[in-house]
Amino acid sequence: MAKKDITCTVNGKVRTYSVDVRESLSDMLRGQAGLDSIKHGCDVGECGACTVLIDGKPFNSCIYMAIWAQGKDIVTLEGLSDTKGAISDIQQAFIDEGAVQCGFCTPGFIMASIPIISSETEASREEIRRQISGNLCRCTGYENIVNAIEKTQKKRIAEKKSK
Amino acid sequence: MYNFGTIYETTSVEDALRLKKEHPQAHFLAGGSDILIKVREGKLAGCDVINIYNLDELRGICLEEDGSILIRPLTSFTDVAMHPIIKQYIPVLGEAVNQIGGPQVRNIGTIGGNICNGVTSADSATTLKAYDAMLEISSIDGTRILPYGQFNLGPGKVDLREGELLCGIRISKESYEKTYGHYIKYAMRRAMDIATLGCSVNVTLSEDKKTVKRLRIAFGVAAPVPIRSTTAEASANGHAVNEALLEQVSVGALADVNPRTSWRASKEFRMQLVKEMAKRATKAAIEKAGGTING
Numbered sequence: 001m002a003k004k005d006i007t008c009t010v011n012g013k014v015r016t017y018s019v020d021v022r023e024s025l026s027d028m029l030r031g032q033a034g035l036d037s038i039k040h041g042c043d044v045g046e047c048g049a050c051t052v053l054i055d056g057k058p059f060n061s062c063i064y065m066a067i068w069a070q071g072k073d074i075v076t077l078e079g080l081s082d083t084k085g086a087i088s089d090i091q092q093a094f095i096d097e098g099a100v101q102c103g104f105c106t107p108g109f110i111m112a113s114i115p116i117i118s119s120e121t122e123a124s125r126e127e128i129r130r131q132i133s134g135n136l137c138r139c140t141g142y143e144n145i146v147n148a149i150e151k152t153q154k155k156r157i158a159e160k161k162s163k
Numbered sequence: 164m165y166n167f168g169t170i171y172e173t174t175s176v177e178d179a180l181r182l183k184k185e186h187p188q189a190h191f192l193a194g195g196s197d198i199l200i201k202v203r204e205g206k207l208a209g210c211d212v213i214n215i216y217n218l219d220e221l222r223g224i225c226l227e228e229d230g231s232i233l234i235r236p237l238t239s240f241t242d243v244a245m246h247p248i249i250k251q252y253i254p255v256l257g258e259a260v261n262q263i264g265g266p267q268v269r270n271i272g273t274i275g276g277n278i279c280n281g282v283t284s285a286d287s288a289t290t291l292k293a294y295d296a297m298l299e300i301s302s303i304d305g306t307r308i309l310p311y312g313q314f315n316l317g318p319g320k321v322d323l324r325e326g327e328l329l330c331g332i333r334i335s336k337e338s339y340e341k342t343y344g345h346y347i348k349y350a351m352r353r354a355m356d357i358a359t360l361g362c363s364v365n366v367t368l369s370e371d372k373k374t375v376k377r378l379r380i381a382f383g384v385a386a387p388v389p390i391r392s393t394t395a396e397a398s399a400n401g402h403a404v405n406e407a408l409l410e411q412v413s414v415g416a417l418a419d420v421n422p423r424t425s426w427r428a429s430k431e432f433r434m435q436l437v438k439e440m441a442k443r444a445t446k447a448a449i450e451k452a453g454g455t456i457n458g
Binding site for chain 2: 002020021022023024027043044045046048051054057058059060063064065067068070112115130131133134135
């Protein structure tokens with residue numbers, strides 16, 4: 001089957017992968033880049049466990065063709081750590097708020113929450129729920145996930161104001 | 164890995180149309196949120212596709228010189244909902260597509276794909292029908308213009324002939340000017356759900372806001388394809404803005420719909436939804452237009 005070279009930015013670094021044209025982006029990032037935070041949950045775009053940011057917006061990487069990634073800027077959960085490998089504030093908030101049980105959905109939820117916590121304006125809990133409505137969690141009942149996102153966005157907005 | 168046959172890559176619309184003529188069996192692959200799922204399910208396993216997702220010339224929304232709004236088919240639901248032209252002139256379309264799936268699905272799903280897929284539940288379909296959208300359909304031999312009202316031929320079947328691709332969705336100035344719309348999606352969940360019933364209404368009122376100059380109403384999942392209720396519209400046009408108008412629209416709508424019983428809901432429940440949502444959406448559209456019921 002046909003192969004194609006795809007050059008894109010993954011977690012800040014420009015990379016070229018030789019992909020089978022039938023691969024999904026999740027296949028490419030897990031298989032070739034070793035980015036195992038991306039989970040193959042439902043594989044049909046319903047559960048959000050494979051969520052990554054493409055040019056800043058959340059997408060289900062399981063229903064995104066690898067060949068579409070040419071020239072795109074992709075961020076996965078691994079890209080949230082700093083250069084020394086320390087986890088980000090949103091990841092710490094998920095731990096502190098008990099927003100993680102089995103953990104399978106966690107990377108997807110965190111990536112879906114990035115646009116909310118990066119925004120200048122504070123989102124209501126209702127708006128947070130709407131923004132994570134494309135992600136399924138079967139353990140936590142969502143409440144602690146909303147708490148973690150709300151806490152992080154409040155902290156970030158306060159930090160911006162104090163600067 | 165997706166079980167595709169051949170994936171044909173394209174660099175321009177012309178390229179895509181030429182490939183479609185050469186390979187009529189191949190499906191156009193836009194955002195893929197319907198086709199890729201059908202490949203996974205096996206329904207389209209092994210199919211050939213013509214990849215058009217990268218064709219940016221088919222993406223975007225603009226206001227044309229004649230005042231019409233041109234929506235190109237690969238525009239994502241998120242981009243439709245966020246676009247300043249849509250927010251200013253047809254906010255109801257943005258509100259409707261903002262109820263599709265979840266954020267990830269709205270980022271990948273395209274408005275052209277939504278209507279070409281031809282299902283009755285498509286959230287963009289009712290509003291586009293209610294605004295008399297015109298479709299620009301191209302093949303390598305030329306372009307034809309088709310009223311969207313004539314596009315749906317049956318469940319999942321649309322009037323795209325051999326070699327054709329939807330290249331534009333146009334809403335005329337006359338259609339959106341001084342017109343206010345409201346969409347109600349009734350679903351079991353608030354996200355990631357398909358409409359049990361959808362209703363899109365838009366109204367143009369007289370200067371004094373006391374009379375309906377024009378009312379258009381469309382339903383999704385109330386028939387095998389998205390439909391307009393001409394009986395409701397005929398009874399509303401010229402009618403005074405009052406409670407009786409809501410009743411007329413509701414009765415007219417019930418005369419035109421033909422919902423079925425499915426695992427989502429019974430025919431009887433859908434009839435009840437038609438009756439109630441016709442009233443509520445009409446009332447909301449009138450209020451947006453500055454009118455008041457019994458005011």
